[in-house]
Amino acid sequence: MKAKLIFVTGGASGLGLELVRAARRNGHRVICTGRRGAQDLPVDFPDIPYLSCDLASEDGAHMAADWALQHSVGQIGCALLNAADGYFRPMTLETPDAITRVLSVNLEANMILAHRLYPALGGGHLALIGSVAHKGAAGMPVYAASKAALDGFGRALAEEWRGRTYVRVLHPGPTATGMAERAGRRPNAADKLFLAPRPMAQAVLDAALATTGRDRQVISYGRVLFSPARWRRKGAA
Amino acid sequence: MTRVLITGGGSGLGQALAAQCRAQAGMSVCVVDIAPPADGASDWITHDMGDPANDSWSALSDTLAAKGPFDLVILNAGINATGRYEQVPVAAHLAVARVNLLGPMRLLHILLHKNLLTSGGRVVFISSLSVFTGYPGAASYAASKDGLACLARSLRKPLRKAGNIHVQLVCPGPMDTPHATRHAPEGARADRRIDPAKVARMILAQPGRRFLLVPGAGARMAAAAGRAFPQTMTRIMGKVLFRKLT
Ligand SMILES: NC(=O)c1ccc[n+]([C@@H]2O[C@H](COP(=O)([O-])OP(=O)(O)OC[C@H]3O[C@@H](n4cnc5c(N)ncnc54)[C@H](OP(=O)(O)O)[C@@H]3O)[C@@H](O)[C@H]2O)c1
Ligand SMILES: NC(=O)c1ccc[n+]([C@@H]2O[C@H](COP(=O)([O-])OP(=O)(O)OC[C@H]3O[C@@H](n4cnc5c(N)ncnc54)[C@H](OP(=O)(O)O)[C@@H]3O)[C@@H](O)[C@H]2O)c1
Numbered sequence: 001m002k003a004k005l006i007f008v009t010g011g012a013s014g015l016g017l018e019l020v021r022a023a024r025r026n027g028h029r030v031i032c033t034g035r036r037g038a039q040d041l042p043v044d045f046p047d048i049p050y051l052s053c054d055l056a057s058e059d060g061a062h063m064a065a066d067w068a069l070q071h072s073v074g075q076i077g078c079a080l081l082n083a084a085d086g087y088f089r090p091m092t093l094e095t096p097d098a099i100t101r102v103l104s105v106n107l108e109a110n111m112i113l114a115h116r117l118y119p120a121l122g123g124g125h126l127a128l129i130g131s132v133a134h135k136g137a138a139g140m141p142v143y144a145a146s147k148a149a150l151d152g153f154g155r156a157l158a159e160e161w162r163g164r165t166y167v168r169v170l171h172p173g174p175t176a177t178g179m180a181e182r183a184g185r186r187p188n189a190a191d192k193l194f195l196a197p198r199p200m201a202q203a204v205l206d207a208a209l210a211t212t213g214r215d216r217q218v219i220s221y222g223r224v225l226f227s228p229a230r231w232r233r234k235g236a237a
Numbered sequence: 238m239t240r241v242l243i244t245g246g247g248s249g250l251g252q253a254l255a256a257q258c259r260a261q262a263g264m265s266v267c268v269v270d271i272a273p274p275a276d277g278a279s280d281w282i283t284h285d286m287g288d289p290a291n292d293s294w295s296a297l298s299d300t301l302a303a304k305g306p307f308d309l310v311i312l313n314a315g316i317n318a319t320g321r322y323e324q325v326p327v328a329a330h331l332a333v334a335r336v337n338l339l340g341p342m343r344l345l346h347i348l349l350h351k352n353l354l355t356s357g358g359r360v361v362f363i364s365s366l367s368v369f370t371g372y373p374g375a376a377s378y379a380a381s382k383d384g385l386a387c388l389a390r391s392l393r394k395p396l397r398k399a400g401n402i403h404v405q406l407v408c409p410g411p412m413d414t415p416h417a418t419r420h421a422p423e424g425a426r427a428d429r430r431i432d433p434a435k436v437a438r439m440i441l442a443q444p445g446r447r448f449l450l451v452p453g454a455g456a457r458m459a460a461a462a463g464r465a466f467p468q469t470m471t472r473i474m475g476k477v478l479f480r481k482l483t
Contacts, residue, residue, distance in 0.1 A: 096343055103338065108334055111331065115327040135390070136387050136393075138392075138393075138395050145388040146384065149338060149380040152371070152382065152384070153376050155467075156322070156375065156376035156379040159471050162475070
């Protein structure tokens with residue numbers, strides 16, 4: 001595969017960081033944004049261009065777009081829009097500011113980025129990271145709705161941009177990034193079943209860069225544990 | 238007295254819903270709309286459902302607390318932005334997301350937080366057939382309506398448990414309203430669209446309180462096809478609608 005310029009949002013931690021690592025392992029050039037300041041990056045963070053910006057504000061998303069366009073010199077091979085926020089709690093315990101922020105980061109920022117990056121995505125790939133929660137989740141109604149919205153957005157955009165840019169909505173299953181605990185869900189026995197972030201990231205990246213496959217895909221146990229690429233790599237190792 | 242709250246009650250489906258409620262004995266209506274009332278109606282709150290400022294929402298919250306609690310809430314206000322995604326100004330897309338999705342979330346948050354929903358009452362979400370078919374040429378609208386439908390699905394059980402409140406999801410296809418006339422492709426025939434008054438009657442008459450209501454046989458067929466073949470249906474929408482819009 002030809003080396004591509006890959007742009008990742010939320011690349012300083014969790015699945016985003018594993019996406020950065022997977023893309024680099026596969027020989028791509030990677031640039032990424034994150035919420036945290038550069039001084040708070042993990043110690044083993046790779047030596048790649050990093051922009052700290054808060055995607056909860058309109059300015060933040062435009063800043064990220066300007067930065068990505070500048071660093072990619074107008075040609076992005078693949079944009080992996082992964083940053084997300086959300087809480088595991090019922091509507092009554094939400095706050096107006098949190099609702100607004102979750103929709104800004106999970107939906108509006110991605111809408112702005114898709115709009116602004118359009119010129120650079122010709123011949124490239126746009127992957128929107130959703131969640132299996134997009135079908136509805138009583139325990140996290142706001143987060144689930146934001147991911148359902150992203151699914152409907154990508155579904156329409158994939159058809160509009162067909163033949164020019166590959167648009168994919170990829171819905172990961174439960175992944176052991178610590179997101180669930182940060183979101184306020186109490187750890188329980190089910191955590192043992194969460195998928196490991198590294199193979200999940202590889203499966204997401206493979207799906208994002210594929211030129212075949214459905215516009216919207218669930219990336220969960222089946223895809224992560226039984227991916228042909230995984231066995232190929234194991235065999236090679 | 239059954240108290241009804243309707244957003245976007247100034248035009249189209251919302252207007253039809255409000256008119257039918259006003260005509261019924263034992264129902265009182267409160268409309269929330271961005272425009273002031275045309276005929277000086279008193280049962281009206283002028284409010285922008287897409288307003289990002291917290292102040293206007295606090296004011297709305299106080300007004301609702303004085304007028305409520307409500308037995309029937311219909312989240313109906315909605316706008317669209319049609320055309321090639323990248324050619325429509327991004328501000329218009331963001332407005333769609335805010336009016337159609339963020340606004341209903343904020344309103345529901347107020348109603349739940351302030352206990353303004355009566356036990357045994359219902360909340361009706363006006364989403365769209367696009368949930369089943371996809372809607373190329375209206376990506377932000379499709380996003381907002383999928384989000385709204387998901388919100389209804391997520392809240393269904395919790396609201397039923399907490400206060401015996403019934404949640405309903407309505408997914409209309411094209412209706413003959415000012416909204417549809419603004420966003421249909423040129424040359425589209427209005428007589429193929431369903432009469433909003435008919436949809437309003439179906440919503441208000443819901444006897445068995447089914448969760449999902451897709452009004453009209455044509456829309457139901459499209460929904461079934463979209464369920465069985467989601468991507469094929471979106472590709473057909475792309476061919477028959479998007480190519481005409483752009
Ligand atoms: N983990 C799961 O089980 C799971 C399941 C389904 C879907 N997903 C999805 O997969 C993606 C990655 O999830 P994850 O598990 O890695 O979550 P995570 O560990 O919580 O990471 C979220 C990332 O988004 C960034 N972020 C959050 N708010 C931001 C803001 N306002 N501005 C800019 N960046 C912001 C965070 O940056 P900082 O670290 O710098 O704060 C972090 O890098 C998300 O889209 C998530 O919804 C996860
Ligand atoms: N018509 C269709 O074919 C169709 C199909 C599927 C779903 N729907 C949905 O059905 C609902 C009703 O549609 P409709 O066709 O009756 O639309 P409509 O004729 O445009 O009426 C919408 C009403 O909402 C009001 N409104 C607009 N923006 C608002 C805001 N920011 N805050 C408060 N009120 C606002 C409008 O006020 P102004 O007139 O002053 O702007 C108007 O009174 C919408 O949610 C729509 O998405 C419609």
